[in-house]
Amino acid sequence: xxxxxxxxxxxxxxxxxxxxxxxxxxxxxxxxxxxxxxxxxxxxxxxxxxxxxxxxxxxxxxxxxxxxxxxxxxxxxxxxxxxxxxxxxxxxxxxxxxxxxxxxxxxxxxxxxxxxxxxxxxxxxxxxxxxxxxxxxxxxxxxxxxxxxxxxxxxxxxxxxxxxxxxxxxxxxxxxxxxxxxxxxxxxxxxxxxxxxxxxxxxxxxxxxxxxxxxxxxxxxxxxxxxxxxxxxxxxxxxxxxxxxxxxxxxxxxxxxxxxxxxxxxxxxxxxxxxxxxxxxxxxxxxxxxxxxxxxxxxxxxxxxxxxxxxxxxxxxxxxxxxxxxxxxxxxxxxxxxxxxxxxxxxxxxxxxxxxxxxxxxxxxxxxxxxxxxxxxxxxxxxxxxxxxxxxxxxxxxxxxxxxx
Amino acid sequence: xxxxxxxxxxxxxxxxxxxxxxxxxxxxxxxxxxxxxxxxxxxxxxxxxxxxxxxxxxxxxxxxxxxxxxxxxxxxxxxxxxxxxxxxxxxxxxxxxxxxxxxxxxxxxxxxxxxxxxxxxxxxxxxxxxxxxxxxxxxxxxxxxxxxxxxxxxxxxxxxxxxxxxxxxxxxxxxxxxxxxxxxxxxxxxxxxxxxxxxxxxxxxxxxxxxxxxxxxxxxxxxxxxxxxxxxxxxxxxxxxxxxxxxxxxxxxxxxxxxxx
Numbered sequence: 001x002x003x004x005x006x007x008x009x010x011x012x013x014x015x016x017x018x019x020x021x022x023x024x025x026x027x028x029x030x031x032x033x034x035x036x037x038x039x040x041x042x043x044x045x046x047x048x049x050x051x052x053x054x055x056x057x058x059x060x061x062x063x064x065x066x067x068x069x070x071x072x073x074x075x076x077x078x079x080x081x082x083x084x085x086x087x088x089x090x091x092x093x094x095x096x097x098x099x100x101x102x103x104x105x106x107x108x109x110x111x112x113x114x115x116x117x118x119x120x121x122x123x124x125x126x127x128x129x130x131x132x133x134x135x136x137x138x139x140x141x142x143x144x145x146x147x148x149x150x151x152x153x154x155x156x157x158x159x160x161x162x163x164x165x166x167x168x169x170x171x172x173x174x175x176x177x178x179x180x181x182x183x184x185x186x187x188x189x190x191x192x193x194x195x196x197x198x199x200x201x202x203x204x205x206x207x208x209x210x211x212x213x214x215x216x217x218x219x220x221x222x223x224x225x226x227x228x229x230x231x232x233x234x235x236x237x238x239x240x241x242x243x244x245x246x247x248x249x250x251x252x253x254x255x256x257x258x259x260x261x262x263x264x265x266x267x268x269x270x271x272x273x274x275x276x277x278x279x280x281x282x283x284x285x286x287x288x289x290x291x292x293x294x295x296x297x298x299x300x301x302x303x304x305x306x307x308x309x310x311x312x313x314x315x316x317x318x319x320x321x322x323x324x325x326x327x328x329x330x331x332x333x334x335x336x337x338x339x340x341x342x343x344x345x346x347x348x349x350x351x352x353x354x355x356x357x358x359x360x361x362x363x364x365x366x367x368x369x370x371x372x373x374x375x376x377x378x379x380x381x382x383x384x385x386x387x388x389x390x391x392x393x394x395x396x397x398x399x400x401x402x403x404x405x
Numbered sequence: 406x407x408x409x410x411x412x413x414x415x416x417x418x419x420x421x422x423x424x425x426x427x428x429x430x431x432x433x434x435x436x437x438x439x440x441x442x443x444x445x446x447x448x449x450x451x452x453x454x455x456x457x458x459x460x461x462x463x464x465x466x467x468x469x470x471x472x473x474x475x476x477x478x479x480x481x482x483x484x485x486x487x488x489x490x491x492x493x494x495x496x497x498x499x500x501x502x503x504x505x506x507x508x509x510x511x512x513x514x515x516x517x518x519x520x521x522x523x524x525x526x527x528x529x530x531x532x533x534x535x536x537x538x539x540x541x542x543x544x545x546x547x548x549x550x551x552x553x554x555x556x557x558x559x560x561x562x563x564x565x566x567x568x569x570x571x572x573x574x575x576x577x578x579x580x581x582x583x584x585x586x587x588x589x590x591x592x593x594x595x596x597x598x599x600x601x602x603x604x605x606x607x608x609x610x611x612x613x614x615x616x617x618x619x620x621x622x623x624x625x626x627x628x629x630x631x632x633x634x635x636x637x638x639x640x641x642x643x644x645x646x647x648x649x650x651x652x653x654x655x656x657x658x659x660x661x662x663x664x665x666x
């Protein structure tokens with residue numbers, strides 16, 4: 001398989017990306033970005049896209065919630081293969097991406113959040129990585145896809161294994177792995193780690209986190225449509241450790257403070273649980289007209305963990321374990337979120353082929369029933385338009401909205 | 406004061422007119438065809454004629470069904486889940502769980518003692534197990550849709566048909582016909598496959614209290630029988646099951662008018 005696939009230089013890969021954008025059949029009409037903070041994020045996204053395609057840049061492929069502070073310590077750009085694919089899906093010829101995966105016998109029934117990054121790599125429009133960093137916190141399938149990317153680009157794959165349980169032994173185990181990752185990265189990049197660089201990236205991460213957490217605190221008291229979506233975007237970008245991310249988080253916090261002075265929003269608060277489509281998706285636009293959507297993942301307890309700037313590996317390890325999809329912990333955390341944010345209903349988006357959501361859905365449903373919350377479990381493909389008809393989904397969404405309002 | 410409920414479905418469009426006592430004055434069903442607006446105009450005109458009232462007598466129009474937003478003269482759109490729940494509750498307030506199988510979807514709906522929807526589930530990936538599924542398999546056997554219930558009652562043997570995909574099921578039916586399998590056995594297997602799928606959907610929301618069935622497929626006695634066999638209990642079939650959603654919509658229209666007053 002490897003020999004059949006061409007790996008271009010980054011300039012050519014950027015051209016491949018632009019070509020797929022040019023062939024996009026997605027309509028261009030969309031609602032304007034609702035928040036000023038969204039513009040700040042867009043600018044940072046443009047910057048990192050442009051930087052990643054420069055031949056001299058250091059690029060590290062990562063999976064969700066990999067501790068990106070480590071990559072920034074080596075001045076390497078983390079490229080989250082899943083969220084980049086979701087973000088780019090709104091402007092690319094996404095049909096072509098999925099077609100490429102089908103041509104390689106990947107069934108359409110498999111999770112589109114896995115098929116997306118795989119297709120992007122087949123299309124050779126991601127920037128060639130220097131290294132692949134993977135963890136098994138949220139999705140084992142994603143970890144396997146990213147392993148394949150190591151073969152595809154013939155670069156080292158450095159894995160991080162996180163145990164299910166969070167105790168002292170587990171934390172020490174992960175902390176040791178993180179130290180090993182640093183040594184491996186020194187070999188990959190041919191430079192020795194500058195402790196000041198690591199300290200700086202951890203510092204920027206904490207500073208961004210401070211604004212992030214303060215914004216979340218505002219949402220405990222105020223319904224601010226759009227703010228939760230921005231938090232979701234920041235969570236998905238996972239750009240913690242970059243100085244620019246501090247600006248993104250700060251801009252959002254300041255805007256959230258400003259928004260608290262506006263007329264209070266009385267909309268029903270619906271917690272969106274599960275995979276999230278790109279921000280202009282029609283389901284989100286439709287729901288957003290009727291209810292305030294609060295996204296689950298940005299509110300996870302693990303996001304609130306502040307790193308120890310003098311000895312970051314231990315706190316990073318604890319955070320990594322807390323991000324692991326442990327059903328028991330996630331259940332308790334969901335109960336906390338319901339209490340803290342006065343959630344009125346659950347919208348459980350179970351993407352076809354996602355074993356994680358399949359495993360978690362019964363637990364989430366039981367919490368909804370126990371708390372007497374209305375809920376909708378919707379089996380859906382939020383990215384692959386060939387697997388999805390809005391009219392059919394809208395019918396269920398409308399009935400759910402009638403139920404909760 | 407008269408209100409109209411119009412259910413614009415994938416196969417047929419239904420209209421019901423209701424007076425201020427809750428009495429259904431007239432109803433009508435037409436095939437939807439290629440234009441939601443035309444089908445709606447046509448069934449609305451037919452229902453008015455049957456009820457002997459003028460269009461100007463209608464104070465409020467609620468539309469439901471897939472094409473609910475494509476009707477220019479609608480005052481309000483409501484999902485058919487809410488409308489079927491209300492329509493069924495009006496006829497039999499004891500019902501707590503509803504199975505509605507229409508042309509391209511099936512719904513399990515649980516309602517409370519006031520007819521409010523508590524929970525619901527719908528088929529997602531495919532229309533197998535719905536009206537279109539019956540239509541396609543009936544055609545493959547050369548049978549009229551309306552005869553399926555009576556034909557399945559003649560079955561002597563139990564066989565199995567997949568319920569994963571309408572087109573695959575049609576292929577299976579064609580293969581069974583080709584090897585000489587008795588038609589009543591095939592029809593019964595088709596009904597059983599619909600019942601199995603419906604049962605899974607019903608269990609998703611939880612079967613509570615008496616179960617009622619609405620939607621066009623409720624007219625097929627073979628499906629009702631297969632469902633009763635699978636559940637081990639009787640299934641209440643609504644009167645005019647195809648028009649239940651439209652009746653529910655007309656009733657909801659009354660609420661809007663009284664709120665406005």
